[in-house]
Amino acid sequence: xxxxxxxxxxxxxxxxxxxxxxxxxxxxxxxxxxxxxxxxxxxxxxxxxxxxxxxxxxxxxxxxxxxxxxxxxxxxxxxxxxxxxxxxxxxxxxxxxxxxxxxxxxxxxxxxxxxxxxxxxxxxxxxxxxxxxxxxxxxxxxxxxxxxxxxxxxxxxxxxxxxxxxxxxxxxxxxxxxxxxxxxxxxxxxxxxxxxxxxxxxxxxxxxxxxxxxx
Amino acid sequence: xxxxxxxxxxxxxxxxxxxxxxxxxxxxxxxxxxxxxxxxxxxxxxxxxxxxxxxxxxxxxxxxxxxxxxxxxxxxxxxxxxxxxxxxxxxxxxxxxxxxxxxxxxxxxxxxxxxxxxxxxxxxxxxxxxxxxxxxxxxxxxxxxxxxxxxxxxxxxxxxxxxxxxxxxxxxxxxxxxxxxxxxxxxxxxxxxxxxxxxxxxxxxxxxxxxxxxxxxxxxxxxxxxxxxxxxxxxxxxxxxxxxxxxxxxxxxxxxxxxxxxxxxxxxxxxxxxxxxxxxxxxxxxxxxxxxxxxxxxxxxxxxxxx
Numbered sequence: 001x002x003x004x005x006x007x008x009x010x011x012x013x014x015x016x017x018x019x020x021x022x023x024x025x026x027x028x029x030x031x032x033x034x035x036x037x038x039x040x041x042x043x044x045x046x047x048x049x050x051x052x053x054x055x056x057x058x059x060x061x062x063x064x065x066x067x068x069x070x071x072x073x074x075x076x077x078x079x080x081x082x083x084x085x086x087x088x089x090x091x092x093x094x095x096x097x098x099x100x101x102x103x104x105x106x107x108x109x110x111x112x113x114x115x116x117x118x119x120x121x122x123x124x125x126x127x128x129x130x131x132x133x134x135x136x137x138x139x140x141x142x143x144x145x146x147x148x149x150x151x152x153x154x155x156x157x158x159x160x161x162x163x164x165x166x167x168x169x170x171x172x173x174x175x176x177x178x179x180x181x182x183x184x185x186x187x188x189x190x191x192x193x194x195x196x197x198x199x200x201x202x203x204x205x206x207x208x209x210x211x212x213x214x215x
Numbered sequence: 216x217x218x219x220x221x222x223x224x225x226x227x228x229x230x231x232x233x234x235x236x237x238x239x240x241x242x243x244x245x246x247x248x249x250x251x252x253x254x255x256x257x258x259x260x261x262x263x264x265x266x267x268x269x270x271x272x273x274x275x276x277x278x279x280x281x282x283x284x285x286x287x288x289x290x291x292x293x294x295x296x297x298x299x300x301x302x303x304x305x306x307x308x309x310x311x312x313x314x315x316x317x318x319x320x321x322x323x324x325x326x327x328x329x330x331x332x333x334x335x336x337x338x339x340x341x342x343x344x345x346x347x348x349x350x351x352x353x354x355x356x357x358x359x360x361x362x363x364x365x366x367x368x369x370x371x372x373x374x375x376x377x378x379x380x381x382x383x384x385x386x387x388x389x390x391x392x393x394x395x396x397x398x399x400x401x402x403x404x405x406x407x408x409x410x411x412x413x414x415x416x417x418x419x420x421x422x423x424x425x426x427x428x429x430x431x432x433x434x435x436x437x438x439x440x441x442x443x444x445x446x447x448x449x450x451x452x453x454x455x456x457x458x459x460x461x462x463x464x465x466x467x468x469x470x471x472x473x474x475x476x477x478x479x480x481x482x483x484x485x486x487x488x489x490x491x492x493x494x495x496x497x498x499x500x501x502x503x504x505x506x507x508x509x510x511x512x513x514x515x516x517x518x519x520x521x522x
Contacts, residue, residue: 015290015291077329078325081329081330081331085331162319163319163322165317165318165322165326165331171281175288175317178281179283179287179289179438181409181411181414181435181438182411183409183411
């Protein structure tokens, strides 16, 4: 038995790529969008809303951040039995990572110098305008690279979706293995596809970091 | 009441409320488990899924674990021995499409009862613990043991006793029933982590024989035509004078007895005739040895009342 066969590696590639596009990519893109928007909302709510709203939001966020994503997936999957696994999976990924991203946004907002807030006030800008035109643009500058790191992390968390019956790329690779009794090539190829997907993102992030650095 | 004790009381109240909330969530989940998954699946609790409903939808959704040769996907197509059986039976019952939802093997019954699919087609062993959670069809095949040996079977092995007598090196899959047989018979078998390693052990001479279910070995041999090995005829292992039998079947929700009865009726026609049985499942490494003879019923397997 050869320990590596290029024929098998090439044979398994199409089905892996299909699973990558249909599950891994879709889940990461939509999940990231949910996480980026929801995370920002959470960060702003925690900063501006009265305590009786901010405190529960904070508590829920901590709860999500401190429990494993697998548990959350299973819990939601067996609670909302009429929604399909992929939809629930994307939502859970998005909400889970929103709780991480909210912390990133918070540090970005905290990093905006106090003088900026005071200047906005002195110019009698409304709070909404201050957020939109002064604080968020500056906060995003410092947070974007860190957010990107979480996107890579989410990409690598997509195999967890298999626990709620979604056939992602890794499960597809295992399927090839259980069909042929050879796992080496399919699992390796799946790993290489992950690498090929996350490496460009990290290069992009490093570039962005350099361009956006102000201080 | 001091401040501390009041705070404690409040904490207990909160904890209680959270617990109640969770309980309510759980209850709600059960009650609303209508499973209207795009109209694919039937009700998960209470209401039984009927044949008429499925005929109207034209599709039945089966849960599978992606295990060859029982039920798996190849080139995006659902295939395998149990799938072939299901396609034949449901088509005859007027349901055109058989669609699959893949799940972790251990999660199949849970998924079935949550309404994620209608039935389980995974060649699942009929075991007493499983019968408590779901109901099984009549046996679809018997789990028999076979031996993978070097081409030409130099040691002339035929069954477990022949391994004991010839004193050859045996390999078994970790956790598989054959490993237990070896222990019971006093054979010191080497354990392999997956079937491929077992095949490799026989090919490179580290083991003289690899024992596993006949179904798996036949499938492996078919998929490794170049390997210098062969698979002996399947047999029922006999340990201390007791035949070790096991059977696999389709799993239904406890409420769907009518559906199971309809399935059983069709199944009997196929299983009852060797030629038609092999016509349906023969392509997947199943032989006449795997065909249930009706000696042991699902009820007996469920009761653990065998051997």
